[in-house]
Amino acid sequence: MPPDNPGPNSTDGSPRIAHVGIAVESLAAILPFFRDVLGMAEVPMSDSDGARIAAVQSGESLIEFLEPAAPDTPIGKYVAKRGAGIHHICVAVPDIEQTLETCRSAGIQLIDEAPRLGAEGKRIAFLHPKSTGGILVELTEQ
Numbered sequence: 400m401p402p403d404n405p406g407p408n409s410t411d412g413s414p415r416i417a418h419v420g421i422a423v424e425s426l427a428a429i430l431p432f433f434r435d436v437l438g439m440a441e442v443p444m445s446d447s448d449g450a451r452i453a454a455v456q457s458g459e460s461l462i463e464f465l466e467p468a469a470p471d472t473p474i475g476k477y478v479a480k481r482g483a484g485i486h487h488i489c490v491a492v493p494d495i496e497q498t499l500e501t502c503r504s505a506g507i508q509l510i511d512e513a514p515r516l517g518a519e520g521k522r523i524a525f526l527h528p529k530s531t532g533g534i535l536v537e538l539t540e541q
């Protein structure tokens with residue numbers, strides 16, 4: 400698959416990492432390092448969930464940076480409490496509704512009961528970290 404249109408699966412057929420979401424205090428402080436020093440291509444993103452979002456390409460995956468748009472947003476509260484760092488991991492699945500149903504059947508607590516549009520304009524849903532070992536997991540359909 401070409402990097403600009405990666406399918407849901409990695410080369411071994413298992414769901415690939417679509418992106419890793421990192422909470423940051425300032426996009427302006429972090430982007431020049433990844434984009435200009437490391438030479439990673441910036442990918443246009445739209446803002447979502449009270450966060451300003453930027454991303455850089457890393458192979459078939461993205462590194463997504465989330466800057467709080469305001470202190471009283473989920474990312475604002477996260478950064479205030481825990482500081483900058485890895486916020487969530489996003490896994491690409493072929494059929495998000497089917498994966499949500501599989502998660503539901505397995506007793507995984509869902510944050511999003513139904514898919515909604517995410518920052519890349521794709522259908523996404525978050526799973527509750529209480530059910531996933533403390534790790535916030537996002538599913539995306541591609």
Ligand code: ZN
Pocket residue numbers: 418420463487489537
């Ligand atoms: Zn994400």
